[in-house]
Amino acid sequence: MRNRTKMLLLIALSILCIALYLFQGLNGSYDYALPRRAIKVLAMALTGVAIAYSTVIFQTITHNRILTPSVMGLDSLYMLVQTFIYYFFGSMSILVINKNYNFFISIVAMVVFALLLYRFLFNAGKRPIYFLLLVGIIIGTFLGSITTFLQVLIDPNEFTNLQNKMFASFNNVNGGLVWFALIIITLSILYGWRSIRELDVLSLGRDNAINLGINYDKIVKSMLVLSAVLIATSTALVGPITFFGLIVANLSYQYFKTYKHSILIVGASLMSIVALIGGQWIVERIFTFNTTLSVIINFIGGIYFIYLLLKESRA
DSSP states (O other): OOHHHHHHHHHHHHHHHHHHHHHTTOTTOTTTHHHHHHHHHHHHHHHHHHHHHHHHHHHHHHTOTTOOGGGGSHHHHHHHHHHHHHHHHOTTSHHHHOHHHHHHHHHHHHHHHHHHHHHHHSOTTSSOHHHHHHHHHHHHHHHHHHHHHHHHHSOHHHHHHHGGGSSOOOTTOOHHHHHHHHHHHHHHHHHHHTTHHHHHHHTTOHHHHHHTTOOHHHHHHHHHHHHHHHHHHHHHHHOOOTTHHHHHHHHHHHHHOOSOHHHHHHHHHHHHHHHHHHHHHHHHHTSTTSSOHHHHHHHHHHHHHHHHHHHHHHO
8 A cells, every 4th residue: 555545544534533523422512512622623633743743853863763752851841840830839829720821831941941951962963862862861850759759748639639730631621722832833843844854864864864965963953942842832731641652653654664754744643633532532432531541542652662662672
């Protein structure tokens, strides 16, 4: 089967999942239910595209298919910011009640953290990309330890409210924030798409890319910042989904079997839409909200991550 046919099948499946989620069980409540479902569908689509795009380019830069941008500690920083707010200001603070403030504080914190990390550690190729990854993992672990320490000290009632921030949720998505996220993600993708052909060359490795005329350090830095912005936006919008990018990126590699990032990224994005919207439909219609989508994704993703580790070790 050609990649074009495979892509058309994914597009058809995406449309089917969207239509099923939007229109099943409306029972004439078009004015009330349909706009709210549409906002949730848009939020899931934006989250899926942002995570898929950032994961594919991050794995291309690192030449490792078992890494995701979360390894840089962005998810840990998000949870630290939320825990800090709940610990020092409480769940009735305006920083919690006003989701706009919370959204922008989370994005700014994660993007500034990533920029500082890249600025001081990834300096003109003097330090390899794996040094940056190692430092990111260490910082992420350190931030996670601080978060756990504060959560132990926090009031139990406040911790109960904080638990809602630990997992991604699409049930109470703020419509206003979705439009802000749409602008940020769209502009980021349009900026990154200009370098889509350079990413094809980057997959050959640093030395080969430089020999073929690619400004390696510049492209890598810009793609790292782009990846951080996309992950920060999706995480601030719905919460952390640890293994989701790992799943859809690797499924896209296996499904299309091509080096072209224009195909891999679009394919991974469509798979994300199918997984999130279809999965949310299953959670609502079959499991009747007895579980959350992020729990299912993290469970499946964890198993898949172990499988990839075993596969790499055997190779």
